[in-house]
Amino acid sequence: MVLTVDFRSSGDVVHWALTDDGVARTVHEGYTPTLFVGDTVRNLYGRRGGSTPTPPDRDGLSDSLLELRTVLSGQDAVADIQCESHRQTFRTDPRPILRIDAASIDAVRRIAQRIQQFNHPAEYTCYNVDITRQFRYCLETDTSANPDQSVRSLRSLTLSIPAHKSGHASLTHLTIDGDAAGPTPEAAVNAVDRSVRERDPDVIVVSTADLIPLLFEAADTHDVPHFELGRASGYTKLAGESTYTSYGQVGHSPARYTVPGRVVIDESNTFFYHEAGLAGCLDLVDRAGLPLEELGWASIGRVLTALQIRAARDRDVLVPWQAWRPELFKPAATLDAADRGGTTFAPAVGVHEDVHELDFASLYPNIIRTRNISPETVRCGCCDSDDVPDLGYSICETDGYLPTVLGPLIDARSSIKDQIEETTDNAERERLESDSSAIKWILVSCFGYQGFSNAKFGRIECHEAINAFAREILLDAKTALEDAGWRVLHGIVDSIWVTPASDRDQRSLATVAAEVSDEVGITLEHESEFDWVAFCPMRNSESGALTRYFGKRRHEDRPSAGEVGDAIKTRGIEARQRSTPPWVTTVQEDALCVFDETRSPDAVCDVLHRHLTALRRGDVATDDLVVANRVSKRADAYTQETLIVAALRRAQHHGTSLAPGQTIRYVVVSADGHGIDRVRLPFEETQSYDVDWYEDAAIRAIESIVSCVGWENEDIRQYLADTTETTLESYLGGE
Amino acid sequence: MNTSRQQPRVELPELDAGLTLVDIDSDLGVTPVQSLLFDCVFAGTGGAYWVDAAGTVQTTRLRELAPDRRYLDRIHVARGFTAYQQTSLLDRLAGEHVTNPSVVVATGIDRLYRDSDVSTPHAQELLVRSIAALARVGRVHDVPVIVTRSRDDEFTEPVVNAAKTQLHCRDTQFGPRFTDAAGDVDALVYHLADGWVQTTLAYWQEVLAHRAQMHDAPVVSEETAPQIS
Numbered sequence: 001m002v003l004t005v006d007f008r009s010s011g012d013v014v015h016w017a018l019t020d021d022g023v024a025r026t027v028h029e030g031y032t033p034t035l036f037v038g039d040t041v042r043n044l045y046g047r048r049g050g051s052t053p054t055p056p057d058r059d060g061l062s063d064s065l066l067e068l069r070t071v072l073s074g075q076d077a078v079a080d081i082q083c084e085s086h087r088q089t090f091r092t093d094p095r096p097i098l099r100i101d102a103a104s105i106d107a108v109r110r111i112a113q114r115i116q117q118f119n120h121p122a123e124y125t126c127y128n129v130d131i132t133r134q135f136r137y138c139l140e141t142d143t144s145a146n147p148d149q150s151v152r153s154l155r156s157l158t159l160s161i162p163a164h165k166s167g168h169a170s171l172t173h174l175t176i177d178g179d180a181a182g183p184t185p186e187a188a189v190n191a192v193d194r195s196v197r198e199r200d201p202d203v204i205v206v207s208t209a210d211l212i213p214l215l216f217e218a219a220d221t222h223d224v225p226h227f228e229l230g231r232a233s234g235y236t237k238l239a240g241e242s243t244y245t246s247y248g249q250v251g252h253s254p255a256r257y258t259v260p261g262r263v264v265i266d267e268s269n270t271f272f273y274h275e276a277g278l279a280g281c282l283d284l285v286d287r288a289g290l291p292l293e294e295l296g297w298a299s300i301g302r303v304l305t306a307l308q309i310r311a312a313r314d315r316d317v318l319v320p321w322q323a324w325r326p327e328l329f330k331p332a333a334t335l336d337a338a339d340r341g342g343t344t345f346a347p348a349v350g351v352h353e354d355v356h357e358l359d360f361a362s363l364y365p366n367i368i369r370t371r372n373i374s375p376e377t378v379r380c381g382c383c384d385s386d387d388v389p390d391l392g393y394s395i396c397e398t399d400g401y402l403p404t405v406l407g408p409l410i411d412a413r414s415s416i417k418d419q420i421e422e423t424t425d426n427a428e429r430e431r432l433e434s435d436s437s438a439i440k441w442i443l444v445s446c447f448g449y450q451g452f453s454n455a456k457f458g459r460i461e462c463h464e465a466i467n468a469f470a471r472e473i474l475l476d477a478k479t480a481l482e483d484a485g486w487r488v489l490h491g492i493v494d495s496i497w498v499t500p501a502s503d504r505d506q507r508s509l510a511t512v513a514a515e516v517s518d519e520v521g522i523t524l525e526h527e528s529e530f531d532w533v534a535f536c537p538m539r540n541s542e543s544g545a546l547t548r549y550f551g552k553r554r555h556e557d558r559p560s561a562g563e564v565g566d567a568i569k570t571r572g573i574e575a576r577q578r579s580t581p582p583w584v585t586t587v588q589e590d591a592l593c594v595f596d597e598t599r600s601p602d603a604v605c606d607v608l609h610r611h612l613t614a615l616r617r618g619d620v621a622t623d624d625l626v627v628a629n630r631v632s633k634r635a636d637a638y639t640q641e642t643l644i645v646a647a648l649r650r651a652q653h654h655g656t657s658l659a660p661g662q663t664i665r666y667v668v669v670s671a672d673g674h675g676i677d678r679v680r681l682p683f684e685e686t687q688s689y690d691v692d693w694y695e696d697a698a699i700r701a702i703e704s705i706v707s708c709v710g711w712e713n714e715d716i717r718q719y720l721a722d723t724t725e726t727t728l729e730s731y732l733g734g735e
Numbered sequence: 736m737n738t739s740r741q742q743p744r745v746e747l748p749e750l751d752a753g754l755t756l757v758d759i760d761s762d763l764g765v766t767p768v769q770s771l772l773f774d775c776v777f778a779g780t781g782g783a784y785w786v787d788a789a790g791t792v793q794t795t796r797l798r799e800l801a802p803d804r805r806y807l808d809r810i811h812v813a814r815g816f817t818a819y820q821q822t823s824l825l826d827r828l829a830g831e832h833v834t835n836p837s838v839v840v841a842t843g844i845d846r847l848y849r850d851s852d853v854s855t856p857h858a859q860e861l862l863v864r865s866i867a868a869l870a871r872v873g874r875v876h877d878v879p880v881i882v883t884r885s886r887d888d889e890f891t892e893p894v895v896n897a898a899k900t901q902l903h904c905r906d907t908q909f910g911p912r913f914t915d916a917a918g919d920v921d922a923l924v925y926h927l928a929d930g931w932v933q934t935t936l937a938y939w940q941e942v943l944a945h946r947a948q949m950h951d952a953p954v955v956s957e958e959t960a961p962q963i964s
């Protein structure tokens with residue numbers, strides 16, 4: 001049971017655990033992390049590769065590994081070298097390879113790089129090299145990563161400065177758990193020092209990790225004696241700032257810092273803390289075995305990898321450093337079938353009455369589980385069966401490891417869902433929802449992760465197999481529903497929308513869904529009932545956009561005039577997008593309410609007219625006009641002078657530079673103007689805005705709604721031009 | 736489709752066994768390579784093995800080009816997504832599972848080695864190792880090995896040195912033309928009387944249908960396949 005683990009430059013490791021009244025500190029002297037080295041990849045995936053990769057048995061080490069052992073023995077970075085037998089992949093038997101104990105945590109990568117340069121290229125394969133340090137310590141010393149809150153609950157402290165502030169002066173804006181720390185940097189540092197001593201937190205949440213060096217520097221400048229954030233002296237920089245590309249998206253990862261004996265969570269660099277809060281994070285620490293501080297900054301993929309690494313260790317399989325495993329050769333005809341992706345039935349554009357949405361629960365994870373899909377089971381080589389539809393891949397009879405990793409998560413999520421239904425306690429519900437949310441993200445990502453080339457245990461063939469099953473399942477469900485008298489309006493990935501087919505009797509949806517669930521082995525749930533659903537066309541086209549629709553849920557009343565609440569479900573339209581200014585969202589939601597009541601594009605345009613009148617009068621608060629865009633590259637890397645660039649430059653002008661992956665917020669004051677004067681940043685508290693630009697944005701938002709009844713942008717503009725007064729209908733609907 | 740009265744002349748370079756580096760004008764895409772691949776398959780009895788590191792295995796285009804769908808069962812593809820996967824794949828080409836190939840193709844051989852997670856000296860070594868593996872496959876099976884690269888620079892110099900032939904496929908006003916520096920190869924793919932060509936899908940479909948006929952290889956007339964006069 002561990003709260004956190006410190007790695008000291010001496011090589012010692014300090015392990016902190018909770019006690020009734022504080023923490024217990026244990027020093028682990030001479031901790032030597034372990035990596036492994038096997039022979040050239042050819043033995044596993046190469047010449048003898050193909051379907052049966054097991055290399056021939058051998059007794060001791062190969063000549064080339066013996067040579068490596070001689071070279072490494074006696075090097076400072078190496079504490080010990082042994083010959084041990086382990087499995088290098090899920091599909092091979094244990095065989096003798098080199099086990100190297102490194103002198104310190106930093107020596108691990110150094111040794112691996114040295115091995116890579118020694119002998120011929122690709123002569124060796126390294127294992128257990130890039131495992132994060134606290135996680136590695138827990139694995140290698142058999143320590144639970146769970147802080148064990150049965151001893152006592154964790155204490156946390158939150159330190160924040162506003163996002164656009166930096167430098168010593170920003171400390172005057174510092175808050176401690178929401179309260180202002182002090183009017184001067186010196187007072188703020190003293191207040192932090194006092195709070196940390198009094199509260200003795202286990203977790204320090206910072207709005208940005210840069211606060212840590214900043215506070216220490218300020219303490220130094222202002223001679224605050226014995227200033228500490230940790231339970232021992234100083235702080236450590238774990239990683240520098242960097243920019244990376246993942247799944248085609250540019251991300252920014254800020255520098256990481258930690259302090260001894262406490263967990264640091266950086267609010268500007270955490271996914272799970274945002275999604276699930278501290279409670280949800282701790283739940284996930286327990287499931288994934290990744291220590292809290294590392295879970296704090298981990299991506300979804302990293303948590304999924306941690307789960308898989310644990311499963312691999314249970315089977316004595318090592319963790320490959322580099323992604324060596326290639327796909328097997330396949331006929332172009334098979335690749336052609338595999339490349340078709342998920343099945344979609346293009347939506348029937350327009351408004352439909354009496355619509356039902358049915359969803360397969362956690363479709364992809366359940367396909368993995370029920371079809372035994374795992375990197376070592378698909379095209380296993382030992383079974384000669386035709387299991388995957390369209391592709392003809394075999395799936396092994398032996399249980400795969402991936403289903404055993406995902407199974408408990410699928411079960412946990414559905415049991416949490418049941419508990420949420422049952423509970424009447426709000427705090428309890430909130431906690432359950434955070435747990436559920438953390439698990440949900442892992443389940444929804446496991447499919448994409450299989451196709452991700454650098455995934456530790458990913459495999460493209462798994463990705464293809466999952467897709468092929470999903471396609472078959474959706475098509476079978478469509479057929480069953482049509483046979484039962486339903487018309488399928490739209491289908492995508494795991495969801496199907498149906499309406500009663502005219503001139504036919506319908507069998508009950510519950511019955512058909514139960515039959516399909518039985519047949520497929522995955523529950524088809526009757527997700528929602530709608531009074532009506534509108535599927536939008538793609539912009540400038542008549543065919544349906546796959547993920548743009550809105551509809552009125554049956555038996556759900558709107559909370560009050562102008563509010564959408566849960567009564568109207570929307571997808572893919574402006575109100576759902578994070579970048580949309582609140583005012584545009586309001587216009588669109590008002591329009592949706594009126595559309596629900598009237599189904600009339602005229603009435604919807606009247607709503608627009610009313611809002612535009614207010615806009616032109618200057619009655620809209622600039623806070624409601626803030627655009628929020630994700631930054632995809634540095635300001636000087638953009639080739640076009642977009643508003644985002646203007647905003648980034650303006651932020652730079654004010655001394656803040658935003659990195660790719662962060663969000664820039666701005667108000668458009670003069671879209672056609674020049675340079676940084678086209679926009680204002682929120683803290684500048686501007687009173688003016690660019691009426692035409694916001695008008696265009698509002699018209700586009702309205703177009704999204706009325707396009708489903710065939711109105712285009714020009715029709716809206718024409719209507720506005722013709723309208724001099726708002727109609728009575730709109731007054732009734734909107735006010 | 737073919738309106739000329741005479742049997743048109745359709746040329747693709749005859750590839751010798753061993754490494755041929757093909758540089759292609761970027762406007763032409765990967766289609767010239769796919770056409771060379773098909774041409775070797777028509778002429779031989781075995782299949783093609785294609786290792787792609789350039790993200791250019793477009794089965795849609797392959798399917799459209801094939802004069803008969805059944806050719807798609809004779810073209811074996813595998814894609815490398817990391818430098819290490821590519822290295823493993825090229826090893827596998829030399830393995831016992833590759834039998835009786837008519838041609839081996841490696842597209843974008845340098846691309847993944849340029850990735851930032853591979854150090855430069857190591858990348859250079861891995862590239863050389865890959866070229867050696869390809870040359871070996873060509874030797875063992877005595878078949879042509881077609882290689883393309885993503886960039887012509889110092890890094891890919893070893894590919895030029897190892898290649899027996901270096902072809903350039905240019906987009907000329909008379910259509911795509913293969914040439915080599917030595918002047919041994921000069922093939923204008925399709926001579927049309929009026930000098931007006933389209934380097935479109937239909938163009939290449941017609942080229943391949945003619946080549947298949949020349950080699951007495953099967954051609955079916957589906958509604959999508961070109962009609963031969």
Ligand SMILES: [Zn+2]
Nearest residue numbers: 380382383396
């Ligand atoms: Zn099997």
